[in-house]
Amino acid sequence: MAQVIDLLSWAALLGGGFFYVVGAIGLNRMPDIFTRMHAVSVSETLGVGLMTLGMLLQAGFTLVAVKLIIIVLVMWATGAVATHALARAALHDGEKPLLADATGALVPTDPVSLFPELGVRLATPLQSEVVEEPVENGVPEDAETLAGEGYGAEEEGANPDAEEPDSAGKEGR
Amino acid sequence: MMFAAAIIAVLIALTLAVARALAGPTAFDRLLAANNIGTSAIMLLALFGFMTGRPEFLDIGITYVLLNMIGTLAVLKFFRYGALGHAQDLDRDPG
Numbered sequence: 001m002a003q004v005i006d007l008l009s010w011a012a013l014l015g016g017g018f019f020y021v022v023g024a025i026g027l028n029r030m031p032d033i034f035t036r037m038h039a040v041s042v043s044e045t046l047g048v049g050l051m052t053l054g055m056l057l058q059a060g061f062t063l064v065a066v067k068l069i070i071i072v073l074v075m076w077a078t079g080a081v082a083t084h085a086l087a088r089a090a091l092h093d094g095e096k097p098l099l100a101d102a103t104g105a106l107v108p109t110d111p112v113s114l115f116p117e118l119g120v121r122l123a124t125p126l127q128s129e130v131v132e133e134p135v136e137n138g139v140p141e142d143a144e145t146l147a148g149e150g151y152g153a154e155e156e157g158a159n160p161d162a163e164e165p166d167s168a169g170k171e172g173r
Numbered sequence: 174m175m176f177a178a179a180i181i182a183v184l185i186a187l188t189l190a191v192a193r194a195l196a197g198p199t200a201f202d203r204l205l206a207a208n209n210i211g212t213s214a215i216m217l218l219a220l221f222g223f224m225t226g227r228p229e230f231l232d233i234g235i236t237y238v239l240l241n242m243i244g245t246l247a248v249l250k251f252f253r254y255g256a257l258g259h260a261q262d263l264d265r266d267p268g
Contacts, residue, residue, distance in 0.1 A: 010175045017182025020216070024186035027193050027209060033201045036193075040209050043186065051179055051216060055223050067231040071215065071238055078242035082208060082249075089249045090201045 009057040016050030023047055031106060032098040033090050037083055044079045048072060092122060176224035180217065187213040204248055211241035 023043025030036045052072040059065040096108035112119035187210060194206035215237045222230030 006175075013175050013179040017179045020186045020213075021182050021189075024189035024209070027206065028189050033199060033205065036202065036205055040205055043209065044212055047186075048212065048216060051183075051220070054175070054179070055219060058223060059228065064228040064231060067228075067235060068219065071219065071231065071234050074235075074238045074242075075212065075215070078238070079212075082242060082245045085246060085249045086201055086205060086208075090199075093201070095199065095201065 005057050009054045012050045012054035012057065016047050016052075016054060018047075019043060019050060020047030032108075033095055034087060034097045037087060041079070041083060045076060048075055176220050180220045180224065183213050183216050183220065187217070204245065207248075208241065208245050211237065211244070215241070 020043045023039050023041075026039025026042065027036050030039050049072060052068050056065050056068055059068060091111070096110055098106040099109040099114075101107050101109075112122065190206045190209040190213060194203050194210065197203040197206060215234045218230045218234045218237065219228075222228045222234075
C-alpha cells in the first residue's frame with residue numbers, strides 16, 4: 001500500500017514539476033504579455049495543483065494536509081484575480097495584443113477594432129477616476145464640499161454652489 | 174528523493190522567471206514574472222519542508238500566499254492610478 005502511494009506521489013510530483021517548467025518556458029518564449037499570462041496560468045494551476053497532490057499523498061490525514069489544501073485553494077483563487085487585474089491594467093495602459101493578420105504574420109492589433117463594446121468600456125472612466133476629480137481641482141472646492149456635508153445646514157442656503165461637486169460625484173457613480 | 178526532483182524543477186522555473194523579470198519589456202511582464210517567482214518561493218518552502226521532514230514550513234507558505242496576492246494588487250493599482258490611494262478616496266470608495 002505504501003508503495004502504491006509512493007508511486008502515485010512520484011507521478012504527481014513529476015507531472016507537477018513538468019507543467020511548472022513548461023509554464024516558465026512559456027513565460028520566456030511567448031511573444032506578448034497576454035500570451036505570457038496564459039503560460040503562467042498553466043504553472044500556477046496545474047503545476048501547483050499536481051505538486052500539492054503529491055505532497056498531500058505523503059502527508060496523509062494530518063493537519064499538514066489541511067494547510068496544504070488551504071495554500072492551494074488560496075493560490076487558485078488569488079491567481080485568477082491577480083491575472084484578471086493584470087490583464088485589465090495592461091489593456092487600460094494601451095498594450096495591444098499580438099494577433100495574426102490575413103497573411104498569418106503577428107501584428108499588434110487594437111482590440112477595440114474587433115470588439116467595439118470594449119472601446120466603450122475603455123473610454124468610460126472607472127469609478128476611482130470619477131471620484132478622484134474633486135481632489136485634482138484643488139483645495140478650495142474640497143473645503144466647500146466639507147462645509148456642505150458637515151459644518152452646518154445654514155451655509156447650504158447661503159452658498160448654493162457648495163453642493164455642486166458633491167452632486168456631480170454622486171452622478172458619476 | 175522525489176521532493177528533490179520537484180525542487181529541481183521549481184528551481185529551473187524560478188531561474189526562467191528571473192530571466193523574464195530582468196528582460197521584460199513592460200512593467201506588466203516584470204510583474205507577471207515577480208508573481209511567478211513568489212509562487213515558486215511558496216512551492217520551494219513546501220517541498221523543502223517535506224524533504225527535510227519538517228512540514229512546519231507550510232505556515233510560512235500560507236503567509237507568502239497572502240503577501241503575494243496583496244503585493245501584486247498593490248503594484249497594479251500603483252501603475253493604474255499613479256497612487257496607492259488617498260484618505261478621501263478611502264472614505265468614498267473603499268473598493
